Amino acid sequence: MDRTHGTRLTRTSLALSLLLAALAATAPAAAVLCTLDNVPAATLLLPFFELNLDDPNGETTLFSVANASAGATVAHVVLWTDLGVPTLFFDIYLTGYDVQSVNLRDVIVNGRLPQTADAAEDPEDTISPKGPLSQDTSFPGCQGILPPTPLPAFFTAHLAASHTGKPSAVLKGQCAGVDHGDNFARGYVTIDALNDCSTRFPSDPGYFGPGGDASDANVLVGDYFYVDSHLAYARGGNLVRLEADPQAFKPGDATFYELFVNGSAADGREPLPTTWSARFLFGGTFNAGTEVVVWREAQTVPAPFACGGSSLTGGFPLSVTNGAVFDEQEQAEGLPLGRPCPPVPGDCQLILPPGSWATTRTQVGSAQFPVSFFFGWYVADFQNAQPPPGAFGGRQAWLGIDMNSNRKISVALAGTPLDSGCGPVAPVP
16 A cells, blocks of 8 residues: 555544544533423424325325434334324433334234343344443443334234224224314324333323433434335434423423423423414415315323214313414404404404324315415414313414425425423414
8 A cells, every 4th residue: 555545544544533532422412491492302292193004105205213322312202193092102212323114014903012122131133232332331221111012913903003093892882083074094193201211101100300311412313204216205304302401391381291290390301382384385286276184282191082073172172372374465353164264353263173183194275174265374372272171281282384396206394383392372463
């Protein structure tokens, strides 16, 4: 090897070493509590998922979770129905700077869970191999949990039934979601950083608080995709990041998991805002229109319920305190019937708008979201207008939009919050 070539290799190796050292020393990005900034967090939210159970090549939802720190962590994944009833949890072990992807078709239909394991359960480092900058360690409680075994057929049947609003044998014939008249599984997903492997839902005692399973480490990031192989179409975005700071919240403060900790703020997670706005269009190049995704907080802790009739759970369906749609000339109308918004005070109230359930995806201009304008923007206070006695939930929300052109090109955006979940509710114009 000539001297010039050797010098180049030395310089390249030195540059690579410096880069790796810089990465190892990198601290998480600075965060501002009670704002939805795009930084590592202790909890991630996939606000909506959908899965075509009739077509193995039809629409499915994928998400990833990554560890933004050098230290190892455990991520606790929970599936919830579109009425906020939890149905499944599983743990994902992540070495430092690790990332794991999950296809919900693998989980709900095939019963396959992500194969990961900590150092104690993976001594040969073959299941969750460690990178040169990553830490690999052992966590309490992971023996017998990681790597997870496949879900039995009776449980995948339970998942399919629960997420399509059908009776589940596991729930003794009760239901857990809305029956939309099709065979699409719907719901949302939460992912929490853990101190140990857990066999609890966030609603279970011992999950949060001192000595609890949940960690306050803001180290998780992630993204999601909706994929339809038949249409050769995919769209996606970032998972919602919810930071934790146990010193920032006191009993009675709003927090993300407030319903499940009885308002004690033991979860320490920042709450979501209440008033949201987003642009929409359904014409011109974006001829497939705009879909609005809304996640809503339940008013009471959701639980399985008797199928049929009106015995829904969690205080659903939810109404909305106020809202309006504006066109590009600032003309306004209320929802859902296109009523003028003035002249009658309060006539913009939304009775059953998009967002009646814990999670929904609705086409703007459809029967569920009727508007007279082709281009404009939408603003709503998602605080429930008719809370039941004793309810302290039903205020938090998240809104996103997907503007697409003939299902070939899409622009997926988070809506714009007009207030903070930690402050007063912003008034709707």
